[in-house]
Amino acid sequence: MWTRSFLILHGVENRRPSDHWQHILAQRLREGGEQVFYPQLPDPDRPALGAWTEAIEAESAMMRGERIVVCHSLACTAWLHLAAARGGAPPADRLLLVAPPGPSAFSWEAIAPFSAASLDPAGLRLSEATPRLVCSDDDPYCPEGADEVFGRPLGCDVDTLAGAGHLAVPDGYGAWPAVHTWCIDPATRLTAG
Known part of the structure; x- marks a missing residue:
């Protein structure tokens, strides 16, 4: 019986490269005997919100024990839409949102439907525990x-990193030990990679 399970969700144009911190995180957690779901979301170059939330729901349904979710980039706003569709039932016990795209990013046609502008942040229950947001x-x-667009309105605990870009491989975020530590101990503050 699993006491906890992890769901790791990537962003747009991400095909889960082996040098990305999420891939490394999934590998380290599995090596530690954890149950990890790290799906390739449908059509990452031209994502459809409905297809992504459906895939995320299917993965979530397989989780057992404490449900811990780690989202990067576009997966963050997909998670917001999933939570809105669920109403009061939070889809996770613990949640880490990493570098969600802001309002100006949704002028890009490929991701425009993922915009959270139509959602009421006060009405969203993203997780049982207070969500954590880490951003640059x-x-x-x-x-x-x-921190202003998502952190405060969603009531997140926020860690803002200086000069960390989009917290992706080009920004130096291959291995990121602090995320692994947070997965095991939620009291951990997220620090630079």
Whole structure:
């Protein structure tokens, strides 16, 4: 019987490369005997919100024990839509949102339907525990500041990293030990990779 399980969700144009922190995280958790779901979401280059939320729901249904979800980039707003569709039933016990795209990013036609602008943040129950948001102060996909756009309205605990970009491989986020530590101990503050 699993006491906890992890769901790791990637962003747009991400085909789960082996040098990305999410891939490394999935591998480390599995090596530690954890149950990990790290799906390739449908059509990552031209994602459809309905297809992504359906795939995420299917993966979530297989989780057992404490449900811990780690979202990066576009998966963050997909998770918001999933939570809105569920109403009051939170789809996770613990949640980590990493570098969600801000309002200006949704001018890109390929991801426009994922915009969270129509959602009421006060009405969203994202997880049983207070969600954690980790973002950068210079994310080109959220120049508005994820702490202001998402952190405060969603009631997240926020860790803002200086000069960390989009918290992806080009920004130096291959191995990121702090995320693994948070997965095991939710009291951990997220620090630079």
